[in-house]
Amino acid sequence: MRKPLLHVLAALLLSGCAGLDFRYLDEERSDLLRLEHKPQYPPVRFCVFSDPHFFAPSLWRGSDGLDSHTAYKGKMFAWCEEILVETVEMVLAEGGDFLIVPGDMTKDGAVQSHEAMAALLETIAASGMQVFVIPGNHDILNPHAARYSGNDVVPVDHVTPGEFAAIYAPFGYGSAIARDTASLSYLAEPVDGLWLLALDSCTYGGNLDAGRSFTDGAFCQETVDWIEEILIDAVWQDKAVIAMLHHGALEHYPGQEIYDDSYVIDDFEAIARMLAFYNVRVAFSGHGHAQDIAMRTWPDEGKFFFDVETGSLLTFPSPVRTVHIDRSGRATIRSLFVEDVDGFGDGGVAFGDYARSDIFRSAAHLVFHKMRQFFVGEETSMIVADQVAEAFVAFIAGDEQRPEGEIFGRDGGGLIAWLIELKRRDYVEGLWTDTPPADNDVVIDLNSGVWN
Helix, strand or coil, rough: CHHHEEECCCCCCCCCCCCCCCCHHCCCCCCHHCCCCCCCCCCCEEEEEEECCCCCCCCCCCCCHHHHHHHCEEEEEHHHHHHHHHHHHHHHCCCCCCEEEECEEECCCCCHHHHHHHHHHHHHHCCCCECCCCCCCCCCCCCCCCEEEEEEECCEECCCHHHHHCCCCHHCCCCCCCEECCCCEEEEEEEEEEEEEECCCCCCCCCCCCCCCCCEECCCCHHHHHHHHHHHHHHCCCEEEEEECCECCCCCCCHHHHHHHHHHHHCCCHHHHHHHHHCCCCECCCCCCCCEEEEEEHHHCCCEEEECCCCCCCCCCCCEEEEEEEECCCEEEEECCCCCCCCCCCCCCCCHHHHHHHHHHHHHHHHHHHHHHHCCHHHHHHHHHHHHHHHHHHHHHCCCCCCCCCCCCCCCCCCHHHHHHHHHHHHHHHHHHHCCCCCCEEEEEEECCEEC
16 A cells, blocks of 8 residues: 555655755856757657556465455555556557656566566567666565465565666666666667656665665765766757656645655755756656646746656556657647456456545555554544545546545544544645646646646
8 A cells, every 4th residue: 555544644754865966056067057958859659657566476376365465455466467468458559659667567576576577568669669667666675575375475586776677678778878877777768869867766775674665765966966967968969858767756745745755756856956957847757656747837947847647557547648749849648547457357347446446445444444543433433534545546546626525524533533633634635636737638838838
């Protein structure tokens, strides 16, 4: 389950890189960057899906462990293969120059899962469509890599950073025109004149010592320096640049930094401003499992930036985005959804309805049990759990519309329930607040920042 729900009652805080130095902010060093560079976008079409969390069937099929260990996790692991197969068919039907996948390729970083995921991507690459990936927080040095044997969890080999780059060599790493030595970030040129800056924002270095995979994202100074050198080269070589990273480069609802800080990259405001300064006007992210597009403007500097987050394939609404940038710099973004998969049959229930019900139940279950741990009454806990779950599901689907009436309240419950309401009302209000632009279908002018 996504960590936002845990923040209903508690927050997990982890420090990342701090005190970063940005060349573009240094008056003594930034004179050469004061060129009024306006990137000319070549016409391009591409697809985006994110957070497939693939779990190789060889690691769980035939075992009772899948249900017992993944219940109420908010991801449809039992259908991961069928969802990915359907997604591949959707991408092939849409076509385009390339596909990007902003991380969390696997459930828990098992070698078998990565190899199986790469085999599915090869089906797309075989059509002539390029594929570019980056790691997510689940993918590398994950101590939870395991298979299920009956009800037992049996550790299996996880991948190292080098092994990740080797497995996904056909999908960005093998054809990169530049690589960062401090991370798995790289630069590609999928279409002449367009650079794709693929940024590794994950902090997996301490996973094995800690016995868990860290959710936070951060860039160290060496990676920031590398990014700026790449973007300076883009100015001089007259290249348009788009970026992708696993973590959000902007907040995707009001107060996300407070309630959900590990889903935006550390120093996100400075990172976003840096990208915008060099005219990287759009980045594609994942991690938060939500269909949401956020924007930030710096009117005094004439700069703007869009962060296009794409939801997880294993979580409602199982989205795939298509992007078409024309010669005028107009980006048309459309969203498709996995609405059916092979073999699904649940008493006449549509797959989309099943998916929505699955994430709602998971969210409500987690909130309910967290409140009960604080001795809140059962009835009050059920009311609050349903309210939070409804807001959460609306947020991840995108283009949320705040309903009339009370969206977060309680019926009695005593002092503890009152304190929870006091602390978490802003969180629920934030989930219901859809900041511009539109989330699923939108046209953005990458020259002016105007959208419709």
